[in-house]
Amino acid sequence: MAASSGSARGAVERSIRERVPPLLTDLYQFTMAYAYWRAGRHQEPAVFELFFRDNPFGGGFSLFAGLHDCLLFLRSFRFTDEDVEFLRSVLPPATDPTFFQFLRGLDCSGVTVRSVPEGTVVFARVPLMEVAGPLAVVQLLETSLLCLVNYASLVCSNAARFRLAAGPRRKLLEMGLRRAQGPDGGLTASRYTHIGGFDLTSNVQAGFLFGIPVAGTMAHSYVTSFTSLQEVWPQTLLAVNGDPDPVDFISLTKGWLSRVCELLGAEPGKIREGELAAFLSYAIAYPQNFLPVIDSYSVGCSGLLNFCAVALALCELGYRPVGVRLDSGDLCRQSLDVRRVFGLCSEHFSISAFDSLIIVGTNNISEQSMAELNKKENEINVVGVGTHLVTCTKQPSLGCVYKMMILSCWLHQARTFSMYWERFAAECEVQLG
Amino acid sequence: MAASSGSARGAVERSIRERVPPLLTDLYQFTMAYAYWRAGRHQEPAVFELFFRDNPFGGGFSLFAGLHDCLLFLRSFRFTDEDVEFLRSVLPPATDPTFFQFLRGLDCSGVTVRSVPEGTVVFARVPLMEVAGPLAVVQLLETSLLCLVNYASLVCSNAARFRLAAGPRRKLLEMGLRRAQGPDGGLTASRYTHIGGFDLTSNVQAGFLFGIPVAGTMAHSYVTSFTSLQEVWPQTLLAVNGDPDPVDFISLTKGWLSRVCELLGAEPGKIREGELAAFLSYAIAYPQNFLPVIDSYSVGCSGLLNFCAVALALCELGYRPVGVRLDSGDLCRQSLDVRRVFGLCSEHFSISAFDSLIIVGTNNISEQSMAELNKKENEINVVGVGTHLVTCTKQPSLGCVYKMMILSCWLHQARTFSMYWERFAAECEVQLG
Numbered sequence: 001m002a003a004s005s006g007s008a009r010g011a012v013e014r015s016i017r018e019r020v021p022p023l024l025t026d027l028y029q030f031t032m033a034y035a036y037w038r039a040g041r042h043q044e045p046a047v048f049e050l051f052f053r054d055n056p057f058g059g060g061f062s063l064f065a066g067l068h069d070c071l072l073f074l075r076s077f078r079f080t081d082e083d084v085e086f087l088r089s090v091l092p093p094a095t096d097p098t099f100f101q102f103l104r105g106l107d108c109s110g111v112t113v114r115s116v117p118e119g120t121v122v123f124a125r126v127p128l129m130e131v132a133g134p135l136a137v138v139q140l141l142e143t144s145l146l147c148l149v150n151y152a153s154l155v156c157s158n159a160a161r162f163r164l165a166a167g168p169r170r171k172l173l174e175m176g177l178r179r180a181q182g183p184d185g186g187l188t189a190s191r192y193t194h195i196g197g198f199d200l201t202s203n204v205q206a207g208f209l210f211g212i213p214v215a216g217t218m219a220h221s222y223v224t225s226f227t228s229l230q231e232v233w234p235q236t237l238l239a240v241n242g243d244p245d246p247v248d249f250i251s252l253t254k255g256w257l258s259r260v261c262e263l264l265g266a267e268p269g270k271i272r273e274g275e276l277a278a279f280l281s282y283a284i285a286y287p288q289n290f291l292p293v294i295d296s297y298s299v300g301c302s303g304l305l306n307f308c309a310v311a312l313a314l315c316e317l318g319y320r321p322v323g324v325r326l327d328s329g330d331l332c333r334q335s336l337d338v339r340r341v342f343g344l345c346s347e348h349f350s351i352s353a354f355d356s357l358i359i360v361g362t363n364n365i366s367e368q369s370m371a372e373l374n375k376k377e378n379e380i381n382v383v384g385v386g387t388h389l390v391t392c393t394k395q396p397s398l399g400c401v402y403k404m405m406i407l408s409c410w411l412h413q414a415r416t417f418s419m420y421w422e423r424f425a426a427e428c429e430v431q432l433g
Numbered sequence: 434m435a436a437s438s439g440s441a442r443g444a445v446e447r448s449i450r451e452r453v454p455p456l457l458t459d460l461y462q463f464t465m466a467y468a469y470w471r472a473g474r475h476q477e478p479a480v481f482e483l484f485f486r487d488n489p490f491g492g493g494f495s496l497f498a499g500l501h502d503c504l505l506f507l508r509s510f511r512f513t514d515e516d517v518e519f520l521r522s523v524l525p526p527a528t529d530p531t532f533f534q535f536l537r538g539l540d541c542s543g544v545t546v547r548s549v550p551e552g553t554v555v556f557a558r559v560p561l562m563e564v565a566g567p568l569a570v571v572q573l574l575e576t577s578l579l580c581l582v583n584y585a586s587l588v589c590s591n592a593a594r595f596r597l598a599a600g601p602r603r604k605l606l607e608m609g610l611r612r613a614q615g616p617d618g619g620l621t622a623s624r625y626t627h628i629g630g631f632d633l634t635s636n637v638q639a640g641f642l643f644g645i646p647v648a649g650t651m652a653h654s655y656v657t658s659f660t661s662l663q664e665v666w667p668q669t670l671l672a673v674n675g676d677p678d679p680v681d682f683i684s685l686t687k688g689w690l691s692r693v694c695e696l697l698g699a700e701p702g703k704i705r706e707g708e709l710a711a712f713l714s715y716a717i718a719y720p721q722n723f724l725p726v727i728d729s730y731s732v733g734c735s736g737l738l739n740f741c742a743v744a745l746a747l748c749e750l751g752y753r754p755v756g757v758r759l760d761s762g763d764l765c766r767q768s769l770d771v772r773r774v775f776g777l778c779s780e781h782f783s784i785s786a787f788d789s790l791i792i793v794g795t796n797n798i799s800e801q802s803m804a805e806l807n808k809k810e811n812e813i814n815v816v817g818v819g820t821h822l823v824t825c826t827k828q829p830s831l832g833c834v835y836k837m838m839i840l841s842c843w844l845h846q847a848r849t850f851s852m853y854w855e856r857f858a859a860e861c862e863v864q865l866g
Contacts, residue, residue, distance in 0.1 A: 087637070
């Protein structure tokens, strides 16, 4: 796992200003702020609570996430001249010009946030964040804070449900970037599904920014881009033992392919030459990282045989092939077939590396299909999940709200409120400014 | 409508580099690119097509969107030293160091995009974009292009379905930022629902960047932050006619409130003073833009009466109140009641401005409830839509794919492909570089 570097952390901090400028909010926050300001109430102390009313996905819990981004947002909250000029153009002409000077000087130095820590298990109707400060300022923060917490918590909770459905041992890979609701949705998903219990992500930028371990080898397009063994280049590979003579890797693999076909009683005529070429080419490029997708044509008639042949050739040269990926059909049944063939090869050719090959399954996995997969006999070591994880198809939004709890005129409520908060042991308190 | 300024356009272009850096892709794009490079195939001419297999939401069409962002992404596609160093840390140690020099020098100057124009009605299995160029480069672009097109097209199509369900006359307001899948999801939604047929957005940043008209006045929190008329300040308002003597607006409104209660046979004891204070305060701040939310307590017993009183007082001073917002309950039935009361006031007090007040309805509107609303008798002029619009609850992802169509080894297919393309009249061709 590559740890997130200092410059990556800097990039996260810089990007919050791009991703969540103070104009990224609803217009009514400004019209209300102006009305408070006009009535001289803008400095009145106010407390808002952020919470949700129902756990998502019909479940009994959620994970709270998004706090770190909220704090970065609050720290960078400042209007530029350009922001203020735009507001002047959209607020009613009657708006007192002095209000725009007030906005120009605004920041969150008077705002205090109390919050449960990032990744905490939380429940409905329990406050997740308490935002206290001058009325006009904490009102202006509403939409942006909700936007930062709602999806982060939703996708983090969704990941935790997938983790519960998958059990503790299986590795989980997030791979939903291409189907996410925008680039930032994809990045947020990679980040918070990791907190929610996923081990790996396909998203390189998430690895760069947050130090999440990244994974991936090849798509079907790579396999189908090859049509014949003539496209394999270079055709040789050096053995691990340091022997300086390059080995003709194509001939070596062809020999193993005949033996595999014989062992399994397979028809050599059904084997796709292009697929073999793709596997050979990838193995020559990455002899220690061979994990091809084996269902581009037929797992049983071509992909698995080609894999075994290339992997056995790699083993003969002293390399350790990693495993295979299945991306269609009945993953459980196929994984059993694949594991059985690995066992046969291990036994017949005395290649113990075949006992520790991994099987990755990726095929439109939902929480339900993950739970079903977990009940059936199978040999899948790593499950990759995309669309259903990142877009939260079962419920694509969390309904966090941000409600005013205390105003100076309600001081009698303050004591009750304070006692209420004491019940939540795990808190973090942040004074901004 | 504020047009998007030059500096706003600059901000859109700058932000693409932050939002979609070239590392925002799946790791396997790099492992495949390396394998192509290692086999000397990276410069091989290749063509990929981007299309989807099924229309979303069980419908018969989609709108294509995201092209502009794709082009900005392609223009800015370049790896920094830091990007390359990170890739070196996550790709297998066997990776030839020369590959990283190749990546460092890469851009999209050799890539050509042919595409249907932004906002075009499109259908399943029809190519939306054709991306041609060196194999390794066009492969590296896959995930980012899919991510930019999938959600933009999905939410644009969703907006079009809401527009069809709403009919051509009603104004539609997008207000989903707080429930969107991340800040960028919210901004993308505001941008592409406007293309899909929405008139207005609550999202100020979308107004700033894309010139979309913004709208919004007040939330319930504003109303409930007032408890008594003592909080109203200033308490006076100048008449439009230029009379220099400020009018005691509270007394004026109290007078109107008595007359409204008498006209409607309402009980003054049920009227909430805090709500009246909030309406007064807002009207004094924005006398030409008075459109309060009237269901914080009871529409019939309090909100509507308070609105009528303040609006009649504004009319007496020569202002034109705008209307009301209903945010809960049976919007259709309430809108009929509200319109009837407006009619009674107009007739009884001879205030013609009450004939053109608008009624805004916002209450968890889905495509289905929009269609039902359209069938029932109602008096709603503007409908605000949030969660169901921006998160596309009915189907939160579009399954666009990016498939390799032509490689140099498949030249025999090229003619067929070219003929296929000629069928699509509305194309735009962009040579990058």
